[in-house]
Amino acid sequence: MTSDWTTIRASDFIDFNPRLSIKKGTVATKVAMDKLLPFTKKIPETEQAEFSGGSKFSNGDTIMARITPCLENGKTAFVDTLAADEIAFGSTEFIVLRAKEGISDPQFIYYLAISPAFRNIAIKSMVGSSGRQRVQQSVLNELELKVPCLEKQRQLGAFLAGFDEKIALNNEISGNLKRQAQAIYQEWFILRIADCPGDYHKVSLADLMDYAGGSQPPASEFISEARNGYIRFVQIRDYESDAHITYIPVSSRNKLCNESDIMIARYGAALGRICFGINGAYNVALAKVFPKQMHYREFLRCYLSSRVFYEGINNKGGRSAQAGFNQSDIRSFEVFIPKRESVFYEFDAIARPIFESRLHIIKENQKLALLRDTLLPKLMSGEIELSEVQ
Numbered sequence: 049m050t051s052d053w054t055t056i057r058a059s060d061f062i063d064f065n066p067r068l069s070i071k072k073g074t075v076a077t078k079v080a081m082d083k084l085l086p087f088t089k090k091i092p093e094t095e096q097a098e099f100s101g102g103s104k105f106s107n108g109d110t111i112m113a114r115i116t117p118c119l120e121n122g123k124t125a126f127v128d129t130l131a132a133d134e135i136a137f138g139s140t141e142f143i144v145l146r147a148k149e150g151i152s153d154p155q156f157i158y159y160l161a162i163s164p165a166f167r168n169i170a171i172k173s174m175v176g177s178s179g180r181q182r183v184q185q186s187v188l189n190e191l192e193l194k195v196p197c198l199e200k201q202r203q204l205g206a207f208l209a210g211f212d213e214k215i216a217l218n219n220e221i222s223g224n225l226k227r228q229a230q231a232i233y234q235e236w237f238i239l240r241i242a243d244c245p246g247d248y249h250k251v252s253l254a255d256l257m258d259y260a261g262g263s264q265p266p267a268s269e270f271i272s273e274a275r276n277g278y279i280r281f282v283q284i285r286d287y288e289s290d291a292h293i294t295y296i297p298v299s300s301r302n303k304l305c306n307e308s309d310i311m312i313a314r315y316g317a318a319l320g321r322i323c324f325g326i327n328g329a330y331n332v333a334l335a336k337v338f339p340k341q342m343h344y345r346e347f348l349r350c351y352l353s354s355r356v357f358y359e360g361i362n363n364k365g366g367r368s369a370q371a372g373f374n375q376s377d378i379r380s381f382e383v384f385i386p387k388r389e390s391v392f393y394e395f396d397a398i399a400r401p402i403f404e405s406r407l408h409i410i411k412e413n414q415k416l417a418l419l420r421d422t423l424l425p426k427l428m429s430g431e432i433e434l435s436e437v438q
Contacts, residue, residue, distance in 0.1 A: 087122035155205030233350035280328030302329035
């Protein structure tokens with residue numbers, strides 16, 4: 049560590065929960081904590097709502113969950129999409145971190161907030177009843193930090209932001225590719241039915257696919273690092289973030305998936321979500337799709353990603369999300385398909401390259417996130433210099 053790093057108290061470096069004013073009843077931008085994605089800098093979704101209380105923030109601020117399990121799940125975001133001088137609000141369970149002018153850099157503050165040195169202290173400070181513990185802000189105020197000069201903060205913040213900007217751009221491209229595939233599916237398998245109804249017939253979804261749920265080894269077998277004799281344990285949360293990678297012993301009881309398989313979230317709030325992109329052994333909250341014919345695969349990927357399936361699987365029998373779905377639910381879906389089998393081959397030839405491009409993006413983002421997360425603690429602590437990385 050060079051001489052341009054100094055030790056400073058966090059409250060002298062960060063303005064915690066800065067004073068901002070929104071009149072009660074005013075309609076303003078709201079950031080809901082449940083919309084934040086794990087360890088994702090960008091705020092994916094906001095809404096307009098009447099202000100009745102909560103944390104207030106503006107562009108350049110970092111918002112960090114202070115309650116369990118949201119903090120452990122990485123719900124920390126950087127505010128940068130508001131209008132000039134706009135004040136937004138969110139849950140009282142956010143801690144707002146603002147850079148002090150002339151002392152600290154806003155982006156550096158964000159990466160500091162998600163670095164292990166800061167997060168671990170915040171998590172250890174939590175007090176309260178089980179499941180509703182909260183960070184003690186007084187502990188953060190007194191935390192001693194080793195930080196570089198302002199210019200180096202800006203350099204580090206910009207460098208690390210480059211990873212997140214590339215990941216965000218890749219996600220936009222992937223989203224566009226998904227919409228292209230869905231538009232082609234809509235044209236081929238929905239709109240054409242009206243023009244040529246005699247070319248299609250109705251079948252059960254179970255005529256096109258089978259599925260198998262995963263396995264659930266005991267938590268005592270989980271480890272957090274790769275090791276000989278172990279395999280990655282794939283959970284729904286892993287399709288959002290690699291922050292909590294888990295490994296389990298290789299076993300004949302494991303149910304395996306590869307990165308191309310269509311996976312359906314089977315339980316809980318994610319019920320009906322379609323995932324792909326990870327190799328490993330999947331858990332009981334996921335189901336793997338087995339197309340009856342391989343040339344059905346991209347058709348099924350598009351159909352299962354449609355609102356028709358998502359809303360249908362969430363409404364079947366009026367059951368709660370915790371009940372999941374079963375084989376009778378799959379049989380109950382009626383699907384119009386072309387009588388001419390060659391249409392599936394033709395669609396697969398168009399849709400498969402789109403899917404493969406999305407898969408390439410997913411793998412690239414996984415590498416970018418791994419590199420960012422490997423470098424972040426070393427750069428933020430001064431263990432390595434930016435010049436060494438570049």
